[in-house]
Structure formats: C-alpha cells, structure tokens
Amino acid sequence: MKVRKEVKEAMEVLGIDQCRRGQLKPIGKILKGKDVLLIAPTGFGKSMVYQIPAVCWADRLTLVVEPLVALMHDQVKSLQSRGIRAAYLDSTQSAKEQEKVLHKVRQGSCSVLFVTPERLESHVFQKTVRKVDIALLVVDECHCVLRWGASFRPAYQKIGAFADGCSPRPVMLAMTATCPPEEREELLDALQMQDAICVERSLYRSNLVFLKKRVQSREGAKQALLQCLKKYGPQRALVFCTTIPCAKAAAEELKKHYPGEVALYCGKEKRDEDRILRGEARIIVATSALSMGLDLPDVELVVHLQMPLSLADYYQMAGRAGRNGETARSVLICCDADYRTNRYLLQSTLEGSSLERALELLDEIKNFCDEDRACMVQSLLGALGEHVKRCRYCTNCQKEKRK
Template identity: 35%
Template sequence: MESAAAKQVLKQYFGYDSFRPGQDRLIEAILEGRDVLGVMPTGAGKSLCYQVPALLLPGVTLVISPLISLMQDQVGALRQSGVPAAYLNSALSAAEMGDTLYEARQGGYKLLYVAPERLTAPDFLAFAREAEISMVTVDEAHCISQWGQDFRPSYLKILDFLSLLPRRPLVSAFTATATATVREDVVRALALREPFTLTTGFDRPNLYFAVEHPSSKPQALLRLLAGRRDKSGVIYCATRKTVEDVCDMLCAKGLAATRYHAGLPAEERQQNQDDFLYDLKPVMVATNAFGMGIDKSNVSFVIHYNMPKNMESYYQEAGRAGRDGEPADCILLYSGQDVHTARFLIERSREAAPEEGLDEQTRAALLDREYERLRQMTFYATTTDCLRRFILGYFGEAAPVSCGHCGNCDTTFEEVDATLDAQKILSCVYRLAERGLHFGKIVVSAVLCGSQSEKIEKFGLQSLSTYGIMEEQTAKRVRQLIDTLIDRGCLQSDAERHNTLYLTPAGNALMRGRDTFVIKLPREKPPALKAAEKAGAAVGTADSTLFDLLRDCRARLARQAHVPPYIIFSNAALSDMAARKPITAEEFLEVRGVGEAKADRYGVPFLETIKAYLREKD
C-alpha cells in the first residue's frame, strides 16, 4: 500500500510515472521506519528519495542543507510543485525567520530546510523540541566526514541537535560522491541505526568524458563553444579572476555568457543564475560556488577550464550535465599550472577556515588526504587509459577496461585479437594451480613477463613453462588483459584471498582454443622507447628501424632455441644495441645486457644484422 501511495505522490506532485533505479527501495525503507544512507550520482534524483516520504509521513521533515542557493532552489521547485516547504538561513531577516517558524509551528510545512549552523540556535531548538519531526534528512552528507572532499565542522552539530530532541526521528542521509571510507564515516558521525544503505552505481552512460591538454586554453574553449552555439553549458574555473577573464572574453566574442562566484553581490548572483536557468544566457562561467542543487535538465556540456582539487568535486560538477538523460559532454582542459593552483587553494582554505576542535596530528592527516586526492585528480587528467574506468574505479566500482565512449577510448585504444595472449595468461593460472599455487594479477603478470623478482625466486616460478612467454608485453598491458578476462568471466578473482586468480569453465574453454578473445586496449609506445627510457638511454639515440631488425633477429633465434625472446636479449639491450651500432666483438660486449657467453652464442647474427643495415644505409 505504501508503494502505491509513494507512486501516487510521485505522480501527483512531481509528474513522474515511475521511480528511477534505487529510489523506490530507499523510499520504502524510510516508510518502514529505517534510517537510510543513499549514495546516488548527481542527476540520479536523490532529492525525491526524501521528498516523497516527507509528504507521506506525519508532521514535518527537516532537511539539513549546506548552501543557501541549494535551499532556495529546492524550496522554489517544491513550491512550484504544490509542496508546502520553506527554509531558514542567514538570507532571511529576523522578521522573516520569525514568520517562518510561526508557520512551521502551525504545521504549515511538510519540508523545512535549515542550515546546520542554525540547529542549536535557541529559537530553532525551542521549535524543534515542540514540533512533530518525523524525519531529519542530511543532504550532501559527505560534508560531515572529515575525510570527505568538503568537510564542514558545522555538520558536526547535527548529532548534538538530535540528542537534544525529546524523541529521535528517522535519520536519512544522501550524497552524490562518497568513497567507501567516507560512507563508513557518515554512518558513524550521524550514529545511523542499522541503516539501509544503497549505492545505485556511479556510472552515467550518457556522459562523454574527455581531457585535452591545449597549448592555449582560450583558443581551445572558443573552439569547443563554436560547435555548441545552441547548447546550454557550464564552464568551471578555479578562481574568481579566471571567471571574470573568461566571461569577458566570451562576451567580447558575442557569446551569451554570464558569471557566478561568491565575490559578486547577492542580487547579481541571483540575476545571473536566473538568466542561465531561463536560457537567456545559456553559458554560465563559474567557480565551484555555482551548481549545487541547481536542477537544470538541459545542460548539454560542462567544461572545466581548470582542474578541480579532487575527483569527488570533478564528478559532482561534471554530473550537472545530461540530467535529462540526453548525451552530454564533460571536458577537462588541463595544464600543469592547474596543479599549483589547486595546491594553493587547498592551503588557503585550510588557513582561512581551520577545523574546529581538531588536534595538529588530525589536521596534518586531513591535509595529506587533500594532497592525495589532488594526486588522483592529476592522474585522471594525464592517464591514457579509459576515463570512465578511472572514475568508477576511484569510487570503488568495477568497470570494463574500455568503455568505448570517452576521449581516450576514441583516440588511444585499438581493437585487437588477443586470443593468443589470453590463452597464455589462462595457461599460466592453470600451471600455477597444478602446483597448488594461486596468486593475484601482479605475480601472474610478473611470471608471464619474465620478472626476476624475489617472489618469483622464492616459489621457483621461473621453472614454469609459461615463465617469460609474454616478455614482449609490458606488465601493465598484461594486467589490463587479466582485468578484461575477469570482466568476461574467464578468470575469477577471490577478494577474500588477496584477489587470487582462478580459472573458470569459460576460461578453460578459451585456453583450449574453443573461443576467441577480441578486445580494445590502449595503444602503447614502441617497446624500444619504453626500454630506452627505463634503461636511462636517450630515446632519440636509438635507431628505430635497426631496433625492429634486431627484434626480428632475436625472434628468429628464439624460435630456433625454443626459448622466450627475452632469454636471448632484453628490449633494453636491443635498444642500446640500436643506439651504439657495434660492428666488432669488442664493441658488442659494451652493449648493456651483453655478457661473454651471450656474445659468443649470439654475437655473430646480431653483428651481421647491424653491418648489413649500415651497408644498406650507406
């Protein structure tokens, strides 16, 4: 019956016929009287998860919200939908606040939004002790966690407030971006009682992610906007000055753009926000002060002119695109200077608003956490791997090696028939199992690449028939293949046993040649360049044509000797050989990785290859 009532409220007040994934389960849990924690990506409709039950529960629901603009937007939208709602924050005069509290005492509201700073104010506390409060909802709940990206000490007052009430109401908490650590911290900091916890998944399939490294950000931005003249979008900048400069530039080029940052008068911010919401100015240039709680459904692009300080902020801001489910673009314009700017902003924010009640050790740990988040954000901005996989992995969610729908997958991935390589990996896991051994992907890739690590020696893994059979591949590429084999169900990773790998029936069939394995993987630089870099040689000194000839020579000798190519010479040795171009036995011994025994055994064919190349070149 409650489900039917919830659907009726959904249709009546919000105009939807059905709930999005996860909404119905969270609402049902609330209506059953349970505390809840909902983690839903921006645009997934988390507000309805507490607004719908608020209309079905007796009394009033208090919604604790961190920003004035968020409250105003939410309350404005609710009132438009016929829902009696109001807010209490510093934007109201004393008279307006008194009127709102009076109306609340009369039962005039079903939802009352309040800033966390006001919870323990005497007038509000007196009201709260008398009112019938059915639920307290904590929006942007990550703000209560010291390990969240936007910790606010004022959120710590929530637990004190709850303890002062004559009867503890239901407590629901919602956030768009929270790692597992932050989720656990939210449950603890709010003292949630056996909460129903639901993470609906962080993926937004309609969003296209891309990162550009332009030599000129203004030119890159103008190019991106030129193809989006009839679209609405947000351009995020790191500082107020950058907002002003970018907005002035766009206006000078005849683009209908406006601006938003905390340094503008409140009236201008409101006017500019309205111009954007009503498409009078379809392009908004703003700092991160803009957007929280803004539910503009037709935002078709979000461009970050500067890199944010962390992935949580980036994904939340980027997620303001495509709320209508239509395809939308999320593009980051990155430069190295962004890292310095972000570090400066982290340090300045700590100095301007030192955390209350924290000792120096905790403050230092929080600062280190901010820097670590910045490093992860920088990794995202510079990776050549799938961007969606990086984002989802950051939030603890599995994803395929390639999503096929991001800037990196479009430009740096290639489709390959990896059947033979897959069979080598599966055979390695199989051979290890024959010895009663099971390892994770790090060790398995080390075996396949012919590593001489301590663990390889300890377990005698160099005697495996699969040892070194993928020496031509990098360990990173092999691990990517292993990830894909896990995704495809050919391998199983046991999380309770340090992610050790096990062969599945599907993997067994592939290993025995009864299936094929076609995938997309990132393109890699030529092995010669990687080896030269690793060995410390100058990349430009190695002759790539000669390197290829030497590699062919090595492959021929390896086939004759029935050994992996690396057993003869490593890629680093070939790269040094191609750079030095030895033509005598004495010169050959100067090559890194060439000892006397190998020089005696293999010197002649390699020297002949080099001499033939030099003769042909002359």
C-alpha cells in the first residue's frame, strides 16, 4: 500500500521505520474522516493507528480514552519523548495540575490528551473541550462498553453521547483485541459510531502456547501454580485471578517462595503499580483490570489461577504474554469450584438480558475447560470469530498426538 506523504512525515516524528502489516488501512480510513472499529491482537501496535493521525492533525486535539491511569502515564511519557505535545488528566493530579492541563487544551498547546471514561462526565472538562476542535476520539479497550463483560465500565456507555455533543463531531476510533462478530453491532450502537468500518486482523499468535491443568481443589490450584513457575522458570510471569481475595492470597503465598520478586495489583490496592510498570517485579499477581493496562514485552508466562468469566476475557489476559515475539505460555488452571464462584459473582452484579448473556459466556468457557480433545487454539479463536488450523502444541493437541 502506498504511504501518503503526511503519514511518512508522522512516522519520522514517531521514530517508525515502517508500519506493520495491516496498520495503514485503518490509518487511511481515519484520515479520510471515517469511524473505525479496529480488532487486532495484543502486540499488533494499535497505538500507532491513532498516534500517526494525531501527529498529522497536531494543530487539533486527539482525545484518547483509556481505562487505566497507568497506561495513560506510560503513553504520555513516550509521546513527550518524541516532542509531541501530550498530556493526561487523572485523579492523581492536584486541582492546580489539572487546571494547568486544561489551560493548555484551551490554548491549543496540547495535541494528544489522555483521560479515563469517567472524566468525560465532568462538567468542567466538558466546558473546556466543547470549545476546542477535537479531530479524533479514540476509545481504547472498547469492549468495556458491553454490560456482560468482566471489564464493563458504565462510563463507556456515555462516550457516544459525548462525541455527538461535540461540534464538529470528531472521527472515532474504537480498539479492542476481543470482539466476537455477534457483539460488534451492539458495541457500535453503544458507542453511537456512525457507519463505522470494521478492520480486523488475525488474532492467531504463533508464538503463544496454550496449556491447561485440571485440579480438584483450591489447594490443588496453588500447587499447580507453583509447579508452573518452577517448570518454566520465566523471566517474568503474570498470575491472573478473578476475585480480589484470591489475588491477595496468591500473592502472599508466592512471596514465601519468591521473596522480593512478587507484586500485587488488584482493585484499588495498587501499591506495587510503579514497581510493575518499571519492570522490577518478576511475578505479578493481578485481577483482570491489569490485562488492559500492562505493556511489558518480556512476559513469558501467564497463569490463570481461576477460571475467567469468558473466552474473550481469557484471550485478552493470555495475550499479555509474548509481546516481544518470543515463545511464551498461557496456562489455564481448571477447577470446578471456580465455575460456581463465577456464577455467584455474575448473579450478584447483573440482571435481565445482561445476566443471561454473561451466563452463556461463562458456560462457554466451562465447556472449553472441560473439552480434552479439540485444539484449544481452534476452540478459542473460533469463539472469537476466526477459523484456524490445529496448533499442534496446546495441551489437547499434544494429548491427541500421544494416542
């Protein structure tokens, strides 16, 4: 694909020698004023898809909605190092610091502004941005708009109304690694995206090996986790838990075996966040929230100590491994007790059609855990709308090979 002059110039600013396969198409659509839904795996480089247009439209504002503060800080630091006028607004700043950022926005001296979805509801914020020209509105991790997802955030459902209230209405880019075909229309409707073009890339990750281990109890799950860490001896590992109590208990247990090497990230307890982002913790225990805010390239092992709420959530978290292209493993520890726990969690927080859909997705991942013959990669990506050949390396493929 021929690269436009303005795109080449933006790439030079960002220090990019060449775009990866598939990045130029959504960039071109955005620069033509089209709304885009981008579905691509972790490691694809989705940030480049909005950063290049942002540089092309540097005299206007690109507003990026991120679910986690940690990811915002990381992105802003990277852009500022390239001389790009980037900033963020979040709860860690004082009122004076926030006003300083808003002043830059009003003066037109900010090209890229990162905010959480909740910030869009602020009257002070709305009053400021309504007076500036927002060229591009980026919605990262846009699957958070779906009510039945583990990552659901109510504020995401108000983003579409915010965009429609801007004059002129900005071009919108929504990005995610997981959005099955049957959910796309609802996602686009919830964000009120206009005639959006869906651009999707293969979710298949040839360097990521999917494994699973069935256990009979929580004690068995703990032992399986310790065995995984000992067997694969990773440079860096992520341990995901569905519940906060499980995450805290796992972190305490691992600290006994790996003193000084374990960090915990769950809920509002983020004391180890800086250590995690600096890459100082070798083993990170977290709830699903971290799956959207972590950009460490050298994760070699992801272990799910509890069953995730859906296959989409599972793939989102597993995808944190092997972002540098090196061989990595994702191990799913399966325990029937997790299914009952997850049903209780969903029934306690959802109702109506949202609960019905969430329980369907939970049954889907339970079947995935129970299935011992079908290729794990085929089953997983098939549920996400993509058909691939048997991987030959997952637990089930290896089991069939030995027969």
